Amino acid sequence: MEHSRHEGATVQSVTERYSAAAFEREEALCCPVDYDPKYLKIIPQEVLDRDYGCGDPSTYVRSGETVLDLGAGGGKICFIAAQIVGPEGKVIGVDMNDDMLELSRSAQPTVVEQLGYDNIEFRHGRIQDLMTDLDALDSWLSARPAKSAADYKDLEAHLAKSRQTHPLITNDSIDVVISNCVLNLVSDDEKPHLFQEIFRVLKPGGRIAISDIVSDKDSPEHLKNDPELWSGCISGALTEKGFADALSQAGFAGVRLDKLEQTPWQVVEDIEYRSATYVAHKPSDTAMTDEEIEVIYTGPWERVTDEIGLTYERGERIKVRGTDANRLRSGAYADHFVIFGEENDSNSCC
Ligand SMILES: C[S@@+](CC[C@H](N)C(=O)[O-])C[C@H]1O[C@@H](n2cnc3c(N)ncnc32)[C@H](O)[C@@H]1O
Known part of the structure; x- marks a missing residue:
């Protein structure tokens, strides 16, 4: 990614804008999202009012998991996730903004009292550096x-x-990293490291579900240099493809654009900006073996190529390294491959 001139002014604008938005709802930052109303009942109104998300990554969270929410803001997604993971799970929200942290931390006792357990922690940090507390x-x-x-x-x-x-977040400690409309706010120079940090903190086999604004074309420098557009979750957006590529480059497998709104949220100079949700997983290292394993791609496409360049023809039995077979067992791949030698393959008839 190219170095750009906008960094200082835009970073400052993000801090100032979200400090103000922690005190008073800013309509221009609100993108309509339908959350499951059953999870909203115990969340204080001031948190619901200051909702600056663009999707609902909490729907990807499961019971008992350790969840990290990047750019937690007022804490709404953390408070929803806390109910889904239950008392056996844990939710950590990270935000760099003192005023947003004040909002989330002051709402936490009310939520915890109604939950009957406390599995939430809000930590102060920058999501592109999850080492520094x-x-x-x-x-x-x-x-x-x-x-x-x-x-x-x-x-x-x-x-x-x-x-x-x-470290603020230790290596290999998180089951699922979620985020709602934040990654676009990190400077272009720091975005590659941001994706590496997400990879670092996930357990092997861990997942991401990240909602963010993406664009259909690259944003030109003069839009990136506009603090209002940058802090408004617009001109810092990666393109639809750029977001997926950034995940692949950081080492994620099974990268999938799981949701993309048809209607743009904003259009600026003919560039469409809309909400998207990406999922992917960190390959599991439990079977890092070179032993060859047979796999068949089941379709529906005639042929597909994965992120390391392996091509699979529909219905063709091919040998892959155990490490690659292991990757195909998980996440979005799992439904598209038969992998021979899996425990549940034996005795499959009669
Ligand atoms: C658009 S709001 C989204 C807040 C929340 N996720 C929600 O759904 O309402 C962006 C949030 O990310 C935080 N933020 C922006 N850049 C950040 C960074 N580099 N590190 C940590 N937090 C950041 C802001 O302080 C703000 O709370």
């Missing part, structure tokens, strides 16, 4: 304000150490 950094800096180059070096050393010893 910004609350911990705040505490460290208030005890040792950086006033000189020597202090700055101490700070760097402290950060390097704490990122290893106390």
